[in-house]
Amino acid sequence: MEVKLTVNGKPVTATVEPRTLLVELLRDQLRLTGTHVGCDTTQCGCCVIHLDGEAVKSCTILAAQASGRNVLTIEGLAKPDGTLHPMQEAFREHHGLQCGFCTPGMVMMGVDIARRLPGADEKTVRQELEGNICRCTGYQGIVQAILSVVNPAAVKDHHHA
Amino acid sequence: MRNFDYHVASDVKAAEALLKAKEDGKLMAGGMTLLPTLKQRLAAPSDVIDIGSISALKGVKKDGNEIVIGAMTRHFDVANSDVVKANIPALASLASQIGDPAVRHRGTIGGSIANADPAADYPGGCMGLGATIVTTKRKIKADDFFVGLFETSLESDEIVTEVRFPIPQKAAYQKFRHPASGYAVVGVMVAKFADGVRVGVTGSGPNAFRAKDFEAALSKDFSARAIENVNLSADGLLSDIHFSAEYRAHVTGVMARRAVAAAG
Numbered sequence: 001m002e003v004k005l006t007v008n009g010k011p012v013t014a015t016v017e018p019r020t021l022l023v024e025l026l027r028d029q030l031r032l033t034g035t036h037v038g039c040d041t042t043q044c045g046c047c048v049i050h051l052d053g054e055a056v057k058s059c060t061i062l063a064a065q066a067s068g069r070n071v072l073t074i075e076g077l078a079k080p081d082g083t084l085h086p087m088q089e090a091f092r093e094h095h096g097l098q099c100g101f102c103t104p105g106m107v108m109m110g111v112d113i114a115r116r117l118p119g120a121d122e123k124t125v126r127q128e129l130e131g132n133i134c135r136c137t138g139y140q141g142i143v144q145a146i147l148s149v150v151n152p153a154a155v156k157d158h159h160h161a
Numbered sequence: 162m163r164n165f166d167y168h169v170a171s172d173v174k175a176a177e178a179l180l181k182a183k184e185d186g187k188l189m190a191g192g193m194t195l196l197p198t199l200k201q202r203l204a205a206p207s208d209v210i211d212i213g214s215i216s217a218l219k220g221v222k223k224d225g226n227e228i229v230i231g232a233m234t235r236h237f238d239v240a241n242s243d244v245v246k247a248n249i250p251a252l253a254s255l256a257s258q259i260g261d262p263a264v265r266h267r268g269t270i271g272g273s274i275a276n277a278d279p280a281a282d283y284p285g286g287c288m289g290l291g292a293t294i295v296t297t298k299r300k301i302k303a304d305d306f307f308v309g310l311f312e313t314s315l316e317s318d319e320i321v322t323e324v325r326f327p328i329p330q331k332a333a334y335q336k337f338r339h340p341a342s343g344y345a346v347v348g349v350m351v352a353k354f355a356d357g358v359r360v361g362v363t364g365s366g367p368n369a370f371r372a373k374d375f376e377a378a379l380s381k382d383f384s385a386r387a388i389e390n391v392n393l394s395a396d397g398l399l400s401d402i403h404f405s406a407e408y409r410a411h412v413t414g415v416m417a418r419r420a421v422a423a424a425g
Binding site: 113 | 164165166196209211266267343
């Protein structure tokens, strides 16, 4: 079957099977491999993308369900000239990553949290990361990075202060 | 995942027609349970009928003394609905505790109750609040809807269209969350109405049920102390590698008392 959608601002037409997952379309056909598959069971959050501006897990939505809709992946976040999105910059600044596998999903969820919950406190940010698993960092840098965007006053480790 | 034919139903009539026409058709709402089930090949329907974008099935409204939630309304939208928060804050709280933010952006109330997972939150909320499930064919009381493990009284060609919740005087939902899955090990919705108290329980048994001994005690005296010495029998409750039936029975009492305290 044919699906038409917008991915990172560009119109895309692709032929998929009904069972093709959105993440498979993104990674295998469109070669947008920044979106990762960690668990394939809707738990780890490595595959988080934005669908019509909202964070969803791309391993648990059919490509067909995204037809006619707007998809934003980690590749579409930075400006065309390479300038990082403020959330990406915050992850760099606060060392919100180690191996990097969960990072695309963390950043996309971070952007979603910033959109929905400006001014959120640390507890809220941690709760909102319920569906994003990191096995390296212990979350501290990730939480500080997201907090630095949504609520800069709540950031504790101003290591350049 | 086995392959299937995919259909988008533009309205409820089209969904009904597709469901009747296909040998082994399955409705999909948000897909938060169906897609993982298909991936594990626990199900392999011939046709998947996507009803998630039917706009007539979305939205929240107040109708007299009831809050009416369209079947395809997402958990995120219930959790953040001003109407729900103002009238049944316990229900908004319940919705905000389902899964994680990305799951709440997809999963729907109709999908959740039609799936009737024993550990899902909404079935307990429906039982505790005395909801009525409206379908393409009839109105079903929550008491008559959840009949077994992943089993409802829905007929094979029947579609949930909305869920109607009577507005209680006060209510609260307390959940003992499974630390890995986020599902309810035990979830209890306590709701006080003019004519008595309802206590809906999810997670503990094969399907959501009412704890009638708790209800009787709380209808006389709406306080946590009133059910301190009322014990729920472990007979027929679920038991697994993490939590025994006896443990679930005990935690059900703890969650019920917390819910009463939280309702105030």
